[in-house]
Amino acid sequence: MVVGRSDIVGKPVAMLLLHQNATVTICHSKTRDLPAITRQADILVAAIGRAGFITPEMIKPGATLIDVGMNRLNTREEFDRFFKGNAKREAAFAKGGSVVIGDIDPKAFEISGAYTPVPGGVGPLTIAMLMANTVRAAKMRRGL
Numbered sequence: 001m002v003v004g005r006s007d008i009v010g011k012p013v014a015m016l017l018l019h020q021n022a023t024v025t026i027c028h029s030k031t032r033d034l035p036a037i038t039r040q041a042d043i044l045v046a047a048i049g050r051a052g053f054i055t056p057e058m059i060k061p062g063a064t065l066i067d068v069g070m071n072r073l074n075t076r077e078e079f080d081r082f083f084k085g086n087a088k089r090e091a092a093f094a095k096g097g098s099v100v101i102g103d104i105d106p107k108a109f110e111i112s113g114a115y116t117p118v119p120g121g122v123g124p125l126t127i128a129m130l131m132a133n134t135v136r137a138a139k140m141r142r143g144l
Contacts, residue, residue: 001025001038003054003103004047009068013045034058046103052082054104056111065115068122069103082106 002017004010005028017024027037029048038044038058044065046054051071059065073079074097082101083089093099102118109115116122 001027001041001043002045002047003027003034003038004045004049004068006047006049009047013047013068029053048103050103051078051101052103052105054108056105056108059108059111061111062113065104065108065112066122067102067104067116067118069101069118070123071101071103072098073101074098 002010002014002024005026010026010028014024014026025037025041027034029050031037035055035058038054039060041060042063044054044059044063045068046065047068048054049069049071051069051073053069054065073082073093079089079093079099082105083093083099089099100119102121104115104118109117
């Protein structure tokens with residue numbers, strides 16, 4: 001399941017999955033009864049562009065969660081909603097005045113089978129693939 005319909009992430013991810021013969025459901029913020037639909041997903045890709053939009057109540061226990069979101073929390077109120085009591089994140093917020101969070105509420109990871117965190121999840125993979133494609137393009141250009 002892909003939650004998000006943007007031309008940059010949501011639709012391309014859904015198309016990539018379809019090309020691998022996956023059965024893909026695409027949802028978005030206006031999908032009726034979204035929590036009931038997302039609770040059916042064995043694999044959920046969150047690409048909706050809203051901090052912590054996917055909550056634990058929307059997750060099927062044991063599901064694999066792939067968080068593509070990148071959102072910055074700039075206020076204490078936003079921070080406390082997701083990370084109150086988290087010493088590591090507290091130190092980062094105190095130092096920089098903000099922290100990064102994905103589209104999935106971190107509490108949802110507790111009931112998941114596997115997940116990609118934000119930061120440090122799909123971002124490094126994106127950079128690695130960009131570099132690999134750059135090298136491949138350079139080789140093709142030189143006829144190698």
